[in-house]
Amino acid sequence: MLDRQSSRRMTQLVLANLEEDRCHYCNGGALEVAAYKGNIAIVCDMCETPMAQFWDRTHAAVEDTDTNSG
Ligand SMILES: [Zn+2]
Numbered sequence: 001m002l003d004r005q006s007s008r009r010m011t012q013l014v015l016a017n018l019e020e021d022r023c024h025y026c027n028g029g030a031l032e033v034a035a036y037k038g039n040i041a042i043v044c045d046m047c048e049t050p051m052a053q054f055w056d057r058t059h060a061a062v063e064d065t066d067t068n069s070g
Pocket of ligand 1: 023024025026027028029044045046047048049
């Protein structure tokens with residue numbers, strides 16, 4: 001069983017990995033961290049399909065990062 005620190009670290013790793021990934025559904029959207037039904041999730045910015053969800057309240061405060069498209 002993972003302790004809290006390990007699970008939080010894993011969550012961050014997963015988030016970091018997924019954020020650089022591409023959506024598998026529409027195959028064109030970029031994945032980003034967003035709030036989804038009160039949870040933190042990785043959501044496609046095009047089709048808005050959630051790829052992963054996290055219930056860790058420590059991630060409840062996700063700041064809007066400036067995304068420079070181009
Ligand atoms: Zn998509």
